[in-house]
Amino acid sequence: MKNNTRESGWEGVTVNSTELRERIGAAMKGAATLVIKNAHVVNVFTREVTLADVAVYEDTIIGVGEYSCDNEYDAKGVYLCPGFIDAHVHIESSMVTPNSFARVVLPHGTTAIIADPHEIANVCGTEGIWAMYKMSNMMPLWVYFMMPSCVPATPFDNTGARILADDMRQLKQKSRMLGLGEVMDYVSTTRCEESMLEKLVLFEDMRIDGHAPLLSGNALNAYCVAGPSTDHECSCFDEVLEKLRAGMSILIRVGSAANGVREMLTEIADRGLPTDNMMFCTDDKHLENTLREGHINCIARLAVECGIAPVDAVRMASYNAARAYGLKRQGAIAPGYRATMVLFDNLRDFNVVDVFAMGRRYEDTACDIGHILPADVLNTINCAPVSARDLSLRRDVLGANARADGLFPVIRTIPGQLVTELKYERLRFEDGEFAADERFNKLAVIERHHATGNVGVGVVEGLQLKDGAICASVAHDSHNIVVVGDNDEDMLLAVESLVECGGGFAVVHRGIVLARLPLPIAGLMTDAPVEEVLRKQRALVDAAKLLGAPDESDPLVLLSFLALPVIPNVRLTDEGLIDVGKTEYIYKNKAKGE
């Protein structure tokens, strides 16, 4: 039975009067199950830092002052902060399940995240969101959700699912669902497309995340009027200032992307801009980088380095996000708040001494939850059989808009960037078929959700693969299968190898699978251990380099973005080659059925 009543409870934990009675009673008596002694406690409300004990009863803080109990932890005078919060992140980009993700970020002091399951939603629709919701229940990491707002992200995306406002109603009622996720399609929004307006109206009573790089003036005003009230895409201080003035909460992002962050933080500090509507997020960050340099704590460190007062950096990393997203029991060390806290060596380096989650000292084993993987998100690769014929790229197709000079359109990658260039080049053909080589690789995008048989084929310059192919089912945002190589045999083997394991990444060289990372969950994630994932990722990159992939870019990441029709300037979809600026096809490949 459909239930449209909003779930109650402490953001996902249903509390009953018996539990509440126990907590109140424990606070009245000062009867703790854990006391953290002698910590410099950061109070986000008064901005004070005072030496005190913190009393915890089960998963609730019951007091700050002088306490003792049988279970004491001596903080030895170091700094106790509320657990840090990542205000915007896509778990799927880590390629691991929520509990593996938790295992990586918790030791860096991140105890809550606000996740937008946009990637899995593009593959599995609302069932994918439900799956993420279930897989992240009752963990030492608090996982909250924003409803993916743009599935598919553009009209050009042939995704596994399309999510309309009506599909969102039931999930909206879940207590860990905080609002509508990043409205990245700001064009539809400011152009008032009906299906987008319906979503904005549905979520008008909740929070709505924005995503509006460089939007300004009237267009920004219109976007704010539409509903989005946060932004994580600022790349310079002036953009921060304009959006803050317009009432947006600013999410300072340091993840895979971190454009202009140092300049922004320095200006914010120098001008004494209020930081109470600013917080931190990673958006996407490689697990390897998180393991090496930290997570939200490394943004706090950067903020202090740029001149932000340490206590304000702590507020930005915790309380400000909790308040902006309405998490009333998160982000502070005070009676009634959740006992998720982190001890740092100092408020400059933010090196973690210890983490407290669920009312006890965090240990790695706390993440051994063993959630059952919902069947809905397994075996999601559903593509028609692929043969050499499907990879054919005939001179007349490629030349549909051929120029008088006999040159043909080519995607050129730019070292170290995700942006591509559209170039026209002289290509080699054999019997009217494009003949790939080391300079001009063949790129194919194979529809894999509904077995339509759609295959887009194009030419890419810059990957420089020789005698091999790379294949991926992680291909933003539609996550069709993308394969690139200099010969059809290796490309077909790479695809076959990927289909066999439910998706992931594979590198093939002369008929041999050199490296493979299976991602059986939606073709995006795996429940394999993090160490194994990282090892296989490194093996994939090494193998790709062996084929000739240049050093400047991660070839896996580059491949994952070649089919995303929102990044300039030219992309390949399962239907053909798109000029992103003009939002029109340069040529369309024939669909299989035609």
Next chain:
Amino acid sequence: MKNNTRESGWEGVTVNSTELRERIGAAMKGAATLVIKNAHVVNVFTREVTLADVAVYEDTIIGVGEYSCDNEYDAKGVYLCPGFIDAHVHIESSMVTPNSFARVVLPHGTTAIIADPHEIANVCGTEGIWAMYKMSNMMPLWVYFMMPSCVPATPFDNTGARILADDMRQLKQKSRMLGLGEVMDYVSTTRCEESMLEKLVLFEDMRIDGHAPLLSGNALNAYCVAGPSTDHECSCFDEVLEKLRAGMSILIRVGSAANGVREMLTEIADRGLPTDNMMFCTDDKHLENTLREGHINCIARLAVECGIAPVDAVRMASYNAARAYGLKRQGAIAPGYRATMVLFDNLRDFNVVDVFAMGRRYEDTACDIGHILPADVLNTINCAPVSARDLSLRRDVLGANARADGLFPVIRTIPGQLVTELKYERLRFEDGEFAADERFNKLAVIERHHATGNVGVGVVEGLQLKDGAICASVAHDSHNIVVVGDNDEDMLLAVESLVECGGGFAVVHRGIVLARLPLPIAGLMTDAPVEEVLRKQRALVDAAKLLGAPDESDPLVLLSFLALPVIPNVRLTDEGLIDVGKTEYIYKNKAKGE
């Protein structure tokens, strides 16, 4: 059919995609229906004050910058602030309906209030709350609600209704209902009484207002753990500091009560305490005082006088309250926010130049709504016939706990205070009946909700009435009929006169009704014009003074609190005389049925 789905929309205004489309389009084009030109605009997000124009489309702000349109208002350089918000108020205490109340506060710049209909709920139960909700719909004043949490306020109160958690479920879903109202019964809360815990659990996912004067230490911690997260009862700076540290939002109150406010504000300013969790409220404030000195703007004035930065005072008066209570479109001048703004001469005196509400310059006639008065809240006086016999106070009853020295218990009022003293005095009796006189008046509390015939009778010293009686149906919190006088005849006439008009206040002298204020709505409010109410109130006070009531206290207010069994030290209910400290009856009058 009961509908348990949370109402959606912009806090009470259901928006549809057509309206949203219009607003977005207007913002895109900068096409305003009103432009306020040349104002010093206060930006609560950046703390900047800049000379600019504000563009409004219908009831929505669509931009701040340079604008023009056919309908321009020249602000001539004075200061434009977001409309001010009263974060906690009981409309019923004004004795007028919500639209009359609006007419008084709007000209002082208060454009939104958070009302707790605790008084009418004690008379009419949830039907009273529904009535207030309906009577405050679609007004130029935004009226939000908190659900009265303590009806009745104590086990001693025989009220018109009892509201349990289950009774709250449907009203909780209304979009202007923001949470659970002031949990004044902090004793039941920290003692974990089941019926209170059930309400706290029900509202765990919303805001819960506190009311905990002088609560401190473990008891305060326990109270915070239970759920309340605001407090409007602080009377000194140390109390502010302790509650702020514990995570409570502090509501600085200047209404009928304003204990220690100047000291608190001065210390907050001197110590540079963050004010982002502080806001303003009146709780109860006489209309006459509001008309004379202002409303929330007079608290802002006081704050600046005490050293708070003017922009912070504006934030406290607007944005901070909106944020604390989750009003996402209130409290700021920015695109998408509601066009409720106020122009002040400067940010020191906060004298109102003009008010903008519903997207246009506010005029008094905007409050002429003419809501239909719901029948549920009319004709609420339901008491058994009262005769001289009911007012009898026999020596044996009064002497139930008589002391060996032959002295009898008396309520003594203290000039200028609501607190009373329990005294033992030598009294005069005739035929075993207490004989009232000018010094020792007789006080009676007549149950008026369920015609139980309960009448509590006692002796009060300090009102000094001679040859007359005063009667009221406004008697916190149970709002039974309270009557005081020196002779039974005048007391009976006063009661009769009040019952006849559905409740209110009356003063009788030697068989003549000298003055009367009918309050036909729940015996608490009237839809008569404000001017008439004020005139009749003055006439009542003058008449009471004529009978001998002392100058130090407002005799009507004093009478209204003599039956409230939560204020020290001794009170009379419809069952008998209570020692508030011991929470036990000193004596009980026989109930009529006995």
